[in-house]
Amino acid sequence: MANAAPATGRRPLRRPPARRSSRALAGCLALVSLAALSGCSAVSETTGKPTVVIGAKEFTEQWIIGELYKQALTHAGYNVELKSNIGSTTVIDGALTSGQIDLYPEYTGVILQVLARSRTVPHSAAATFQQAKAYEETRGLTMLPPTPFQNRDAIAVKPAFAKKHGLRTISDLKKAGHVVFAEYPDNMEGALGYRDMVKAYGLHNTEVKTLNIGLQYSALDHGQVEAADVFTTDPQLARGGYTLLDDTKGYYGFQNVAPVVRKGVQEKQGPEFARTLNKVDALLTDQAVREMNRAVDTVRLAPSEVAAKFLKANDIS
Amino acid sequence: MSAAPVIPDYGSPSACVANNSTFCMDWFTAHWSNLFWPALVQHIELTVIAVVAGFVIAFLMAVLAHFQGWFAMPASALSSFLYTVPPLALFQLLVPVTGFSVLTVEIALIAYSLYLLFTTILTGLREVPEDAVRAARGMGLTRRQILFKVELPMSLPSLISGLRVTTVMTIGTVAIAAYVIDSGLGSLILKALQSPFNTQFIGAGALAVILALAADGLLVLAGRLLTPWARSRKAA
Numbered sequence: 001m002a003n004a005a006p007a008t009g010r011r012p013l014r015r016p017p018a019r020r021s022s023r024a025l026a027g028c029l030a031l032v033s034l035a036a037l038s039g040c041s042a043v044s045e046t047t048g049k050p051t052v053v054i055g056a057k058e059f060t061e062q063w064i065i066g067e068l069y070k071q072a073l074t075h076a077g078y079n080v081e082l083k084s085n086i087g088s089t090t091v092i093d094g095a096l097t098s099g100q101i102d103l104y105p106e107y108t109g110v111i112l113q114v115l116a117r118s119r120t121v122p123h124s125a126a127a128t129f130q131q132a133k134a135y136e137e138t139r140g141l142t143m144l145p146p147t148p149f150q151n152r153d154a155i156a157v158k159p160a161f162a163k164k165h166g167l168r169t170i171s172d173l174k175k176a177g178h179v180v181f182a183e184y185p186d187n188m189e190g191a192l193g194y195r196d197m198v199k200a201y202g203l204h205n206t207e208v209k210t211l212n213i214g215l216q217y218s219a220l221d222h223g224q225v226e227a228a229d230v231f232t233t234d235p236q237l238a239r240g241g242y243t244l245l246d247d248t249k250g251y252y253g254f255q256n257v258a259p260v261v262r263k264g265v266q267e268k269q270g271p272e273f274a275r276t277l278n279k280v281d282a283l284l285t286d287q288a289v290r291e292m293n294r295a296v297d298t299v300r301l302a303p304s305e306v307a308a309k310f311l312k313a314n315d316i317s
Numbered sequence: 318m319s320a321a322p323v324i325p326d327y328g329s330p331s332a333c334v335a336n337n338s339t340f341c342m343d344w345f346t347a348h349w350s351n352l353f354w355p356a357l358v359q360h361i362e363l364t365v366i367a368v369v370a371g372f373v374i375a376f377l378m379a380v381l382a383h384f385q386g387w388f389a390m391p392a393s394a395l396s397s398f399l400y401t402v403p404p405l406a407l408f409q410l411l412v413p414v415t416g417f418s419v420l421t422v423e424i425a426l427i428a429y430s431l432y433l434l435f436t437t438i439l440t441g442l443r444e445v446p447e448d449a450v451r452a453a454r455g456m457g458l459t460r461r462q463i464l465f466k467v468e469l470p471m472s473l474p475s476l477i478s479g480l481r482v483t484t485v486m487t488i489g490t491v492a493i494a495a496y497v498i499d500s501g502l503g504s505l506i507l508k509a510l511q512s513p514f515n516t517q518f519i520g521a522g523a524l525a526v527i528l529a530l531a532a533d534g535l536l537v538l539a540g541r542l543l544t545p546w547a548r549s550r551k552a553a
Contacts, residue, residue, distance in 0.1 A: 060512055083417055084499040085508060100416040214512070283322035295327035297512045300334050300344060302352055306327065313325035 049269055051079040055086050055101035060303070061151060061233060064292050065105045065257065067307035068280050075317035076276045078269060084303075089114045096262060097139060103261040108132040108146060109253040111260075113191050121191065121253040125150070128254040140263050144274055146256035147284040151233040153192055153252040156242040158220055161227075169246040171201050173227060179206045182216040182228035192252055194229070200251050217242075232286065235294030257284065283314055334516065341516045352505060352517075357524055360501040363491045364532070367423055368484050371430030378431070379438035380464070392435060400432035404493045412497060422494040429490060430483045437479025441472025474547065477540035481533050488529045502528075 052073065056066030063084050070082040083101055086092045089110055095101050108125070111132035112118045122128040125146070133143040155170050162168075165176040173179055183194040188210070190196075198206055209225055216228035217236045230237065232244070259277050266274055288310070295306045311317040333341035345353070375396075382389035407425045415421040445468045453467045495503030502521040509517035541548065 058511065063508070082499075085495075085504065086417060086499075095417060098413075098416070100418075285322055288322045288324055291324050291327065298335070299327050299330045300514060300517075301327060302348065305351070309325045309327065310322075313323040 049079065051081050052103070052265065052269060052273075053081045053083060053101045055092050055095055055104035056082065056084045057089065057092055057104070058085050058087050060293055060296050061289065062105060063303040064289075064296060064306055065284075067303045068284075068311065069103075069105070069259070069277060071304075071307050071311055072276050072280045072316050073273070075311070076272060078273065078276075096141065096260060099262065102265045103259050105257045106260045107151060107255040107257055109152070109255040111135060113253070119191075121250060123250050125254040125256055129256060129258060132258075136260055141260055142263055142266075144259045144261060144277055145281065146258040147281045147289075149233065149257070149284045149286045149289045150255045151231055151257070151289070152255040153187070153229055154232050154247065155227050155245045156216075156220065156230045156237070157227045157245060159241070159243045162243040162245075167243070167245055169248045170197075170203075170251070171248065172245065173201070173203050173206070176226070177205060179203070179227055180225045181206045181208050182211045182219050182225040183208050184213050184229060185210045187229060197251055200249055233289045233293055235290055235297050238287070238290045238294050257281070279316065280311075283310075283316075337513065337515055339515050340519050344516050345520045353520060353524060356500075356502050356505050356521065357528065360488070360491055360503075360525065360528065363419070363422060363426070363494065363501055364484065364487050364528075367426035367430055367487050367491075368480070370423070371427045371483065371487075372434055372480065374427065375431050375434035376438055378435050379442060382435075382439050383442045383464075383468075384460075389439065393439075396431040396435050399428040402428075404429070404490050405496060408494070408497050417497055419498060419500075421497050422491075426487055426490055426494070430487060433483045433486070434479050437475050437482075438472065441475030441479075442468050444475070445471045470544070473544050474540065477536060477543070481536045484532045484536060485529045488525060488532060492525055 054066055054069050054073075056062040066082050066084050070080045073080045083095075086095055086101075086104075089106070092101070092104055093115055096104060108128045109121070109132075112122070112128065112135065116132075116135045118131075122131055129143070129146050136143055155173075157167060161176070165172070167173065167176065181194070181198075188194050188208075194208055198204070206227075209219070211219055211225070211228075213231075216225065216230060217234075219225045220228050220242065227245075230242070230244075236242070237244070258281070292306050292310060295301050295309075296303055301309075308317070329335075331341065331343055334344050378388075378392045378396075382392050404425060407428065408421065411421045411424055415424065449467055449471065450463060453463045458466065491501050492503035492506060495501060495507045498504075502525045505521035506518045506525075509515075509521070
């Protein structure tokens with residue numbers, strides 16, 4: 001554990017006319033370092049179990065899930081600390097394997113693509129979870145059951161465009177002739193990238209425009225692009241103004257969320273610990289998560305407020 | 318699987334928030350108590366720990382360098398080297414060792430504070446007029462008494478100026494610490510860039526600027542109170 005202040009800060013000077021201010025500062029210092037030590041949590045110490053440290057990655061959906069886990073566990077009487085906004089998959093995975101955090105929510109497909117560097121994508125959500133779990137088990141980690149919701153890449157078009165050309169699946173895009181396609185700059189190549197996608201689906205008449213995440217919806221609305229790579233939990237999709245095309249070949253894989261937990265944590269915390277997390281995860285449907293993302297990104301509530309409202313509505317706290 | 322979840326009504330944003338206007342006072346005040354105030358307090362805590370601890374270390378270094386001339390050179394070299402390392406790089410170097418923790422942030426902040434504090438304290442001590450020290454020695458004061466009764470009080474103006482610059486600089490650097498710990502005003506700024514929201518990052522940024530100005534003003538005031546002779550001399 002980190003002691004935030006060196007003990008030398010206690011007594012700056014004995015001799016000069018002993019000024020109150022320096023005492024006050026030293027007192028303040030001691031208080032602050034205590035607060036830092038305790039993780040600033042005012043949880044009633046009942047269980048006497050060690051504090052569980054939850055991590056979360058650097059985007060809205062993760063901040064919300066981190067808060068959901070934290071609040072549900074706190075309500076169940078565990079001592080919890082949340083380290084939110086830690087960073088990307090590789091960064092937070094390093095924090096987990098080095099023991100700085102005890103668990104964090106991760107996407108099953110991402111574990112295989114980014115951490116295990118597997119070349120192929122499993123053909124079902126269950127197989128993806130099983131393979132991800134098997135991989136994590138080899139590294140001193142384990143995984144709890146996944147959420148019903150997925151946050152995967154998908155291809156969105158405007159409903160009118162889909163109707164006009166009779167589009168239901170991604171391969172149907174061939175019927176639409178020349179299609180202008182929006183893609184994120186960092187998803188051109190690779191296992192989920194644009195290049196392999198058009199190859200896999202045999203789309204030979206597409207033109208690509210790289211657009212940063214978040215800009216593709218207004219580009220669709222204004223007709224600057226006809227199809228776009230989106231995330232299925234984007235709050236913009238909640239409004240129903242877009243049609244998602246079926247990924248019949250399973251090109252984009254499966255991305256359910258499951259807590260990745262260091263081995264030994266559950267043994268220390270007891271069986272109720274996993275049950276609490278599972279209860280939360282079971283509630284996380286596509287619609288529920290999309291609405292929570294919207295509450296943070298559009299309504300501009302804090303992730304902690306959104307998590308609290310959701311848990312309260314579902315009688316978890 | 319359990320039943321479908323209840324989805325609560327999260328409300329809808331005000332027109333100002335929905336348009337992401339430059340600054341929405343309504344949202345700022347509504348989130349003052351659960352976002353801005355806690356972040357401001359964390360920011361102050363991180364700054365105070367760093368400046369106080371940095372001051373203690375720099376003070377001891379400066380006094381040692383003042384008594385033992387040979388120590389001034391390596392101490393100055395080390396602290397100026399630390400001062401030149403870019404903050405983000407230093408955070409990245411420390412994370413593998415001390416983790417995503419307050420300790421990581423404080424080590425870096427203290428490392429930055431040493432150079433300015435050490436330099437200003439030592440300069441202040443060295444610029445005390447030789448005559449004053451001689452007079453004190455002639456009156457029979459010991460070396461330690463001379464330090465506390467003559468040299469330190471006379472070097473206060475330089476010391477305060479060093480504290481001012483260091484404090485303002487630290488307040489700015491703490492904002493970058495959000496890359497390591499989810500704490501302080503920097504965290505709000507970083508998260509507001511993630512899904513662009515002007516009110517949050519302008520609000521948090523403005524608070525950091527106001528905090529820096531306020532801290533600077535307080536130290537000016539403290540300096541005036543601690544050196545009453547300086548004012549009477551000016552008035553004369």
